[in-house]
Amino acid sequence: MGHLKRVRLGHSCGITVVMGVLVALGLVTVFPYLFNILASFKPNSEIFSLPVSVFPKKWQLANYPDLFALYPYARWLANSIIIATGSTVISLLVCSLAAFALAKYKFRGNGPVFSIVLTTMAFPIAMLLIPLFLQLARLKLLNTYWALLLPFAASPFGVFLIRQYIVAVDDALLDAARIDGCSEFGIYWRIILPVIRPALGVWAIIAFTNSWNDYLWPSVAMSDMNMFTVPVGLAGLGGGMGAQTMTNTPYGSIMAGATIAILPVLLLFIIAQRQFITGLKAGAVKG
Amino acid sequence: MTGLQLTRTWRARGKWQARLAPYLFIMPFLIMLTLFMLWPTLYSFRISVFDIEGLNSGTYVGLRNYRDVLADPRFWISIKNTLIYMAGSVFILSPLAFLLALALHSRLAYGSSFFRLVYLFPAITNPVVVVIMFSQLFQKDFGWLNQAGALIGLSPIPWVESRNWAMISIIIVGIWSWTGINTLFFLAGLEDIPTEILDAALVDGADYVRTVWYVMIPLLRPIILFVLVQAIIGSSLIVVQPLLLTQGGPGDASLTAVLYLYLSAFRYWKLGYAAAIGYILMAGEIALSYTVVRAFQARAD
Numbered sequence: 001m002g003h004l005k006r007v008r009l010g011h012s013c014g015i016t017v018v019m020g021v022l023v024a025l026g027l028v029t030v031f032p033y034l035f036n037i038l039a040s041f042k043p044n045s046e047i048f049s050l051p052v053s054v055f056p057k058k059w060q061l062a063n064y065p066d067l068f069a070l071y072p073y074a075r076w077l078a079n080s081i082i083i084a085t086g087s088t089v090i091s092l093l094v095c096s097l098a099a100f101a102l103a104k105y106k107f108r109g110n111g112p113v114f115s116i117v118l119t120t121m122a123f124p125i126a127m128l129l130i131p132l133f134l135q136l137a138r139l140k141l142l143n144t145y146w147a148l149l150l151p152f153a154a155s156p157f158g159v160f161l162i163r164q165y166i167v168a169v170d171d172a173l174l175d176a177a178r179i180d181g182c183s184e185f186g187i188y189w190r191i192i193l194p195v196i197r198p199a200l201g202v203w204a205i206i207a208f209t210n211s212w213n214d215y216l217w218p219s220v221a222m223s224d225m226n227m228f229t230v231p232v233g234l235a236g237l238g239g240g241m242g243a244q245t246m247t248n249t250p251y252g253s254i255m256a257g258a259t260i261a262i263l264p265v266l267l268l269f270i271i272a273q274r275q276f277i278t279g280l281k282a283g284a285v286k287g
Numbered sequence: 288m289t290g291l292q293l294t295r296t297w298r299a300r301g302k303w304q305a306r307l308a309p310y311l312f313i314m315p316f317l318i319m320l321t322l323f324m325l326w327p328t329l330y331s332f333r334i335s336v337f338d339i340e341g342l343n344s345g346t347y348v349g350l351r352n353y354r355d356v357l358a359d360p361r362f363w364i365s366i367k368n369t370l371i372y373m374a375g376s377v378f379i380l381s382p383l384a385f386l387l388a389l390a391l392h393s394r395l396a397y398g399s400s401f402f403r404l405v406y407l408f409p410a411i412t413n414p415v416v417v418v419i420m421f422s423q424l425f426q427k428d429f430g431w432l433n434q435a436g437a438l439i440g441l442s443p444i445p446w447v448e449s450r451n452w453a454m455i456s457i458i459i460v461g462i463w464s465w466t467g468i469n470t471l472f473f474l475a476g477l478e479d480i481p482t483e484i485l486d487a488a489l490v491d492g493a494d495y496v497r498t499v500w501y502v503m504i505p506l507l508r509p510i511i512l513f514v515l516v517q518a519i520i521g522s523s524l525i526v527v528q529p530l531l532l533t534q535g536g537p538g539d540a541s542l543t544a545v546l547y548l549y550l551s552a553f554r555y556w557k558l559g560y561a562a563a564i565g566y567i568l569m570a571g572e573i574a575l576s577y578t579v580v581r582a583f584q585a586r587a588d
Contacts, residue, residue: 011395014393014395015395015397017395018390018393018395018396019395019396019397021386021387021390022390022391022396022398022402025387025402025406025466026402026405026406028463029405029406029408029409029463029467030405031431032417032420032421032424032463033408033412033420035420035423035424035431036416036419036420036423039423047423047429048429049429050428050429051434052429052431052434093315094315094316094319095316097312097313097315097316098312098313098315098316098317100312101308101309101310101312101313102313105305105308105309105312107306107309107310109310109313110309113313113317116320116325120320120324120325122520123324124520124524124545124568124569124572126524126526126545126548126549126565126568127328127331127565127568127569128323128324128327128328128331129548129549129552129553130331130334130552130558130561130562130565131326131327131328131330131331131334131562132323132327133552133553133558134330134334134558135327135330150319150323151323152323153319154315154316154319154320154323154324156320159316178305183304184304184305184308184312185308188312209411212413213411213412213413213414215413215414215415215527215531216526216527216549219553220553230413231413231414231415231416232415234415234416234419235415235418235531251423254419255419255423258413258415258416258419258420261413261415261416262412262413262416265411265412265413266408269404269407269408269411273404276407276411277407277471280407280410280411280468280471281471281472281475
C-alpha cells in the first residue's frame with residue numbers, strides 16, 4: 001500500500017514538473033507575440049510609460065491606418081504577395097519536373113545531376129549575394145520582381161523532397177498511360193502531379209514561407225522603396241533599432257506592421273499544420 | 288495499317304519521346320541552378336581576386352584580398368563572435384531542445400501536440416519581426432526583461448547597448464527562435480524507438496535517467512549528429528539578427544562572420560574583399576562539418 005502511494009505521489013509529482021516546464025516554455029514562446037500584438041493597439045505614449053503593462057489601458061486602432069498612411073506599406077504587402085506566390089508557383093513547376101526526370105527516367109546525367117542536387121542542398125545563400133548582385137545589376141534586373149522571383153526558385157531541396165514522393169509512384173501506372181497513347185508530358189501533368197499532391201502541398205508551403213520571410217537577398221536586390229518587400233520595409237522603419245528611445249518613432253505603427261507581417265504564415269500554419277511539420281522535419285526551412 | 292505497324296509507330300514515337308523527355312524536364316531546373324547558383328559561385332572567385340569598389344569593373348590584384356582578410360583583426364573578431372554564438376547553439380540550445388523533447392515524449396505530458404505547435408512557431412516567424420519584438424523586450428528603460436528583473440531586485444541590464452551583453456542578447460534570440468524546431472527533430476527520433484526497448488530497460492530496474500543515458504542517447508546518435516551539424520552550420524551563418532538588432536555593435540562586439548561579409552559588400556562596397564571573405568568562410572565551413580562528422584564516427588567505433 002505504502003509502495004503504491006509512493007508511486008502515485010511520484011507520478012503526480014512528475015506530471016507537475018513536466019507540465020510546469022511545458023507551460024513555462026510555452027509562455028516564454030508566446031509572450032513576445034502577445035506583447036507585440038497588444039502594443040500595436042496602444043498609443044505611442046503608452047508604449048514608453050512606466051509601469052509597463054501587457055494590456056493597453058486605452059485600446060485604439062489608429063496605429064493600423066497610420067501605418068498605411070505613413071509608409072507605402074500597402075505597396076510592400078502587394079510586392080511580398082506577388083513575389084512569394086510567384087516564386088512558389090515557379091518553384092513547384094521547375095522542381096517537380098526535375099524531380100520527375102530524376103525519379104522515373106534512366107538517362108545519361110541522372111547520377112551526376114542528382115549528386116549536384118545533394119551537394120547544393122545546404123549551400124549558404126550568403127555566398128551568392130555578391131555575384132548575384134553584380135550579375136543582376138548588369139542585366140538591369142535589380143529593383144524588378146524578377147530579381148526575387150527567379151534566383152532561389154530552382155531549389156535543390158525542393159527537387160529532393162518531391163523526388164522522394166515520385167519514386168514511390170507505381171511504374172505500372174505510367175506504363176499503362178503510355179500504352180493508352182499518353183505523351184510523356186501528359187504523364188507528368190495528368191498522372192504524376194495529381195498523385196503527388198501532398199508533396200506539392202508541403203513544398204508550396206515551405207517555398208512560400210521561405211520567400212515571405214527572406215530578408216538578406218531582398219535587402220540587397222531592392223533599393224527602390226516602392227519595390228521593398230514587407231521585411232525590408234519593416235527593417236527600415238527603425239523598429240529594430242531599439243538602442244535609444246525615440247518617442248517620435250511611431251512604434252505602435254511598426255508593431256502593427258509586424259503583426260500584419262506574421263499573419264499569413266500564422267494562418268497557413270494553423271490551417272496546414274501537417275504539411276508544415278513534414279517540411280520542417282525534412283529541414284527545409286531556412287534559418 | 289496493320290496492328291503490327293501501329294504498335295511499331297507507337298513504339299518508335301514512345302521511344303523517341305521517352306528518350307528526349309527527361310532532358311527536357313530537367314532543363315529548366317539545370318539552367319536556373321547554373322545561372323543563379325553554380326555560375327555565381329565560380330564568378331564569386333573571380334570577383335575575389337579583383338579590387339572592386341561598387342559597380343565598376345575593378346583591377347586584378349591576385350590573392351591580395353585573401354591576404355588582407357586573413358590579416359584583418361575585424362575578420363578575426365567576427366570569427367570569434369560567430370564561435371561564441373555557435374557555442375550557445377551547441378551547448379545551450381541543443382541540450383535544451385533534447386530535454387524539451389524528453390518532456391514532450393514522456394507519458395506525463397498532456398497536450399503534447401498542442402505544445403509542439405506552439406514551440407514551432409518561432410522557427411517560421413519572419414526574422415525581422417523577431418528582431419522588432421525582441422528589441423522592445425530588450426529595451427533598457429521600458430523593456431519587459433528589465434522590468435521583470437526589477438521585480439526581483441536586479442538592476443537594469445543594457446542588453447543590446449553593451450559590449451558584454453550584445454552577443455548574449457543575440458544568443459537569447461537564437462535560443463528562442465530555434466529550440467522548437469530542434470525539439471521536433473529529437474522528438475521524431477524518440478518516437479522511432481520501440482516502446483518495448485524502453486519498457487525492457489525499466490523492467491530491468493533502470494531508472495529514468497539511466498534509461499535516457501544508456502538506452503535513448505545511443506539509439507539517437509544519428510539524430511544527435513544531425514542536430515549538431517545543423518546547429519553548427521546554421522549558427523555559422525547567423526547574420527540577420529545581429530544586422531538588425533545591434534548592427535554588429537557596440538564597437539564590433541556582435542559582428543559575426545557573415546555580417547562582416549554583408550557589411551563589407553553592401554555598406555563599404557568592397558565587393559572583391561567581401562567575396563574573399565565568402566570563400567574563406569566556405570572553406571572553414573566545409574572543414575568544420577567534416578571534422579564534426581568524423582569526430583562523431585570515431586566515437587561510434
